Structure formats: structure tokens, C-alpha cells
Amino acid sequence: MSRIASYVLTAFLPIAVQLTAASAQTATPVAQPVSAAAPKLNATCLSSAAAQDAVVAGHVMRFADVKRRISGDIVKADLCNTKGKLAYVVTVLTSDGMVKRVALDASSGEMIYGGK
Numbered sequence: 001m002s003r004i005a006s007y008v009l010t011a012f013l014p015i016a017v018q019l020t021a022a023s024a025q026t027a028t029p030v031a032q033p034v035s036a037a038a039p040k041l042n043a044t045c046l047s048s049a050a051a052q053d054a055v056v057a058g059h060v061m062r063f064a065d066v067k068r069r070i071s072g073d074i075v076k077a078d079l080c081n082t083k084g085k086l087a088y089v090v091t092v093l094t095s096d097g098m099v100k101r102v103a104l105d106a107s108s109g110e111m112i113y114g115g116k
Helices: 003-022 048-056 063-069
Strands: 043-045 073-082 085-093 099-105 111-113
Touching: 043 085, 048 073, 063 073, 063 085, 073 099
Parallel strands: none
Antiparallel strands: 043 073, 073 085, 085 099, 099 111
């Protein structure tokens, strides 16, 4: 995703959600903020340095290898400890304009949570 697209998404998505909530007459579904759209994954995310160390040590796959399994534009990605397992928790903008959160096992790349 380009820097401009990322800025537009972060700057205007909350406004679009607020406008939609204020207007009860719209029938078109609009993306919810991730905090409302996805259940809490109870994840504690690693710092960038700790995430890099885990990749270098071979404990997890590189995100570049894992992200091929995700369709849509990646807005944010973190390496987090979820229920004792390391997982990539990724916020994605789908082709239909919805924002969803997915979680992929960081050691195998398998989908843990596919978002809604």
C-alpha cells in the first residue's frame, strides 16, 4: 500500500464511520473500526527489535513469506503472543472496502483467525 493510501485510510476511515453512525438512513454497509469489527485476540505484541530477533533465530517465518496468504491491502501487521503462540496479527482493507483483522501462526503461516 502506498504511503498516500495509508494516510488516507488512517485519516478518513474514522470520519466515514462516524458519519455512517450519525446517518441511520444509509443502507450501504460501511467498514467498522477494527476494534468494533473484530473480537479481541488478547494478544501482547512484540517490539520491532524482539520481532526481528525471533525471525533471525528461526522461531518464526518472515512476514514477507506469510503475507502472501492474505488477500487485500495490509494496513498494519504485528508479531504478537496470542494464547502462548506467536502470531502475525494483521489489519487488512479488503477489496470490498471492509476492514478486518486476521491472525496467522507465525511459525507455520496457517490462518488462526480469519476475521469478519
